[in-house]
Amino acid sequence: MSKAVxxxxxxxxxxxxxxSVTHFNQTLEKTPAAVTIIDRRTIEAxxxxxxxxxxxxxxxxxxxxxxxxxxxxxxxAFGDAxxxxxxxxxxxxxxxxxxxxxxxxxxxGVELDDxxxxxxxxxANAPADGSNAFLASINIVTRSPLTESGWDVRAQIxxxxxxxxAISYSGKxxxxxxxxxxxxxxxxxxxxxxxxxxxxFRQVExxxxxxxxxxxxxxxxxxxxxxxxxxxxxxxxxxVGIGARDYVLRQIDYQYQHxxxxxxxxxxxxxxxxxxxxxxxxxDHQDSLTFYQALNFFPxxxxxxxxxxxxxKFIIEPEIEIVSERWDSEFRATFDHGENTRxxxxxxxxxxxxxxxxLFNTEEKIAQNSYRGYANVEWNISDKLVANGGLLAEESxxxxxxxxxRLAGNYQISDSQTLRLAFNRGRRAPTMLESRQSSYRQYDExxxxxxxxxxxxxxxxxxxxSSELGYSGAFLDDRLNLDVRMFSERMTDVINERRVAYxxxxxxxxxxxNTDTVNTRGIEWQAQYRPNAQLLIHGNYSFVDLTHTALYRxxxxxxxxxxxxxxxxxxxxxxxxxxxxxxxxLSAMVNYQSRIQHASGIDxxxxxxxxxxxxKKLRFNNSNAEVSFTVQNLGSDYREFYFFxxxxxxxxxxxxxxxx
Numbered sequence: 001m002s003k004a005v006x007x008x009x010x011x012x013x014x015x016x017x018x019x020s021v022t023h024f025n026q027t028l029e030k031t032p033a034a035v036t037i038i039d040r041r042t043i044e045a046x047x048x049x050x051x052x053x054x055x056x057x058x059x060x061x062x063x064x065x066x067x068x069x070x071x072x073x074x075x076x077a078f079g080d081a082x083x084x085x086x087x088x089x090x091x092x093x094x095x096x097x098x099x100x101x102x103x104x105x106x107x108x109g110v111e112l113d114d115x116x117x118x119x120x121x122x123x124a125n126a127p128a129d130g131s132n133a134f135l136a137s138i139n140i141v142t143r144s145p146l147t148e149s150g151w152d153v154r155a156q157i158x159x160x161x162x163x164x165x166a167i168s169y170s171g172k173x174x175x176x177x178x179x180x181x182x183x184x185x186x187x188x189x190x191x192x193x194x195x196x197x198x199x200x201f202r203q204v205e206x207x208x209x210x211x212x213x214x215x216x217x218x219x220x221x222x223x224x225x226x227x228x229x230x231x232x233x234x235x236x237x238x239x240v241g242i243g244a245r246d247y248v249l250r251q252i253d254y255q256y257q258h259x260x261x262x263x264x265x266x267x268x269x270x271x272x273x274x275x276x277x278x279x280x281x282x283x284d285h286q287d288s289l290t291f292y293q294a295l296n297f298f299p300x301x302x303x304x305x306x307x308x309x310x311x312x313k314f315i316i317e318p319e320i321e322i323v324s325e326r327w328d329s330e331f332r333a334t335f336d337h338g339e340n341t342r343x344x345x346x347x348x349x350x351x352x353x354x355x356x357x358x359l360f361n362t363e364e365k366i367a368q369n370s371y372r373g374y375a376n377v378e379w380n381i382s383d384k385l386v387a388n389g390g391l392l393a394e395e396s397x398x399x400x401x402x403x404x405x406r407l408a409g410n411y412q413i414s415d416s417q418t419l420r421l422a423f424n425r426g427r428r429a430p431t432m433l434e435s436r437q438s439s440y441r442q443y444d445e446x447x448x449x450x451x452x453x454x455x456x457x458x459x460x461x462x463x464x465x466s467s468e469l470g471y472s473g474a475f476l477d478d479r480l481n482l483d484v485r486m487f488s489e490r491m492t493d494v495i496n497e498r499r500v501a502y503x504x505x506x507x508x509x510x511x512x513x514n515t516d517t518v519n520t521r522g523i524e525w526q527a528q529y530r531p532n533a534q535l536l537i538h539g540n541y542s543f544v545d546l547t548h549t550a551l552y553r554x555x556x557x558x559x560x561x562x563x564x565x566x567x568x569x570x571x572x573x574x575x576x577x578x579x580x581x582x583x584x585x586l587s588a589m590v591n592y593q594s595r596i597q598h599a600s601g602i603d604x605x606x607x608x609x610x611x612x613x614x615x616k617k618l619r620f621n622n623s624n625a626e627v628s629f630t631v632q633n634l635g636s637d638y639r640e641f642y643f644f645x646x647x648x649x650x651x652x653x654x655x656x657x658x659x660x
Contacts, residue, residue, distance in 0.1 A: 031388075051115070055120075064079070089139045091142055113656070131394055134428040163186045202644070208247065216232070230261075253282075400461060497513070515550055
């Protein structure tokens with residue numbers, strides 16, 4: 001809302017180029033993967049309130065809330081509590097946390113108003129983003145300090161005691177252009193549940209509120225015509241209630257520093273150096289359990305009598321501390337090899353350090369170095385045919401060396417229509433938690449009361465084999481764009497947990513191992529129609545035929561479970577936005593999700609959700625403002641993950657003011 005320095009037309013002119021697939025700019029017609037670009041116009045047109053909402057506009061993506069303030073995103077499969085096998089980056093900085101094998105969306109420190117555009121690669125993208133881009137990858141590109149100047153003040157209030165406020169300033173510190181933001185967010189989470197579930201009356205008190213304070217700084221310096229240096233840093237302080245009925249108050253202290261240097265030479269070659277540091281410090285406040293309290297669950301007898309002679313102590317501490325820290329440095333270079341070929345080469349080193357007695361059964365910090373090298377090549381065989389090839393080699397600690405590759409060919413049927421055929425072989429190495437977990441409830445190292453989860457020493461990397469046939473077309477002078485993807489994906493050695501008999505309190509132990517096999521096939525499409533500056537229509541649909549088998553138990557008898565219904569077969573979304581000549585923006589956003597089978601064994605009926613938004617822009621003197629009113633889920637409640645997470649109708653009032 002603050003004063004623009006770069007025109008909107010100039011920004012949107014570059015949006016048709018994609019860099020997340022190969023690390024050099026490509027038009028959509030030449031990319032070796034399906035890509036969804038959510039640009040600034042689409043973000044403003046949507047009825048989204050949080051970043052999570054915007055992924056409902058991406059075909060095949062399911063956005064959901066494990067808890068009210070613990071969201072997650074999945075693509076095609078898995079739909080569990082963590083966004084595993086999905087790489088998420090902000091301006092190229094990975095926000096994937098190895099200690100939880102997931103993305104902690106609460107710590108992103110990015111709101112919709114901070115985003116310039118989002119590139120979503122729908123499909124494996126290991127040759128660009130590493131093995132964690134197993135199924136897809138997301139790169140959120142934030143707004144440049146060059147696009148705005150002055151102050152920007154924002155506030156939201158709404159249902160569930162939503163209270164969000166932020167203030168940003170864009171300006172210069174000497175030769176450094178910067179955008180600095182401070183924000184505060186809070187809400188009370190979902191309402192307490194009281195109602196019938198599975199034929200019984202259930203009552204659950206939800207302690208899933210959240211409060212977050214965030215600081216972000218993004219600076220841009222151009223010391224010469226060839227060089228650009230970008231510096232980012234920030235911190236996040238959050239308190240979030242998470243859990244499944246038994247809630248834990250999680251305090252998160254998160255910080256990051258990010259440096260990106262790039263040079264463009266006269267020959268057109270580009271050199272980049274990217275380095276960042278993330279630190280994720282967690283304290284869980286939970287109900288404690290003493291040794292004597294645990295003995296109350298033991299049957300009377302000589303064993304209990306002998307144990308009662310030991311001194312009392314905590315078996316479950318009232319506070320659990322977890323630390324995850326990452327340093328990552330990467331160098332990449334892009335060259336033109338003749339008139340028809342160009343390539344990017346890169347190498348990176350990463351150091352992860354984690355500490356958690358609860359997860360690793362040691363007070364010591366555990367460190368792991370990993371190395372990766374990659375190359376992506378584009379060969380314009382003719383005016384109509386383009387070939388792409390990508391290769392990644394990766395090594396992590398003492399784990400096996402893995403490699404992934406992609407081969408693709410794009411054939412231009414006409415000036416505005418392209419066919420794409422692509423093959424992927426991806427490998428995903430176990431994360432530090434997956435490869436080293438050792439969780440016990442114990443009195444000391446000689447007396448184990450409950451063995452929780454340990455990792456099988458022979459755990460292996462996961463493997464993905466996928467193929468796709470894609471089509472992209474532009475019609476009506478590029479006012480209508482269509483993208484279709486037909487895919488087949490086979491995942492083997494998928495990491496999950498199996499149960500074995502074990503002589504402890506509950507008689508069983510979870511072993512983290514290569515237990516699952518997943519096959520998906522289907523079709524997805526997206527279309528966007530922009531006949532003029534006033535009207536935008538966006539639609540997408542995906543059908544996924546999923547077969548998922550899991551080795552659930554190995555002793556005393558082998559049990560294999562069919563998890564094929566844990567993800568919806570059908571997902572769809574439609575967004576319609578119209579802006580009047582008086583700058584009144586009217587939006588309607590519909591999302592559909594078909595039936596799924598939850599882990600509890602109960603079918604969910606699926607849902608159709610309608611969101612509405614009205615926004616009015618105002619201008620006065622050198623300032624401007626926007627007032628918005630959003631209704632989320634206009635209609636009946638629907639379920640989010642656990643049965644007691646009921647998403648009710650929400651009303652949110654927003655105000656934004658920009659001034660010099």
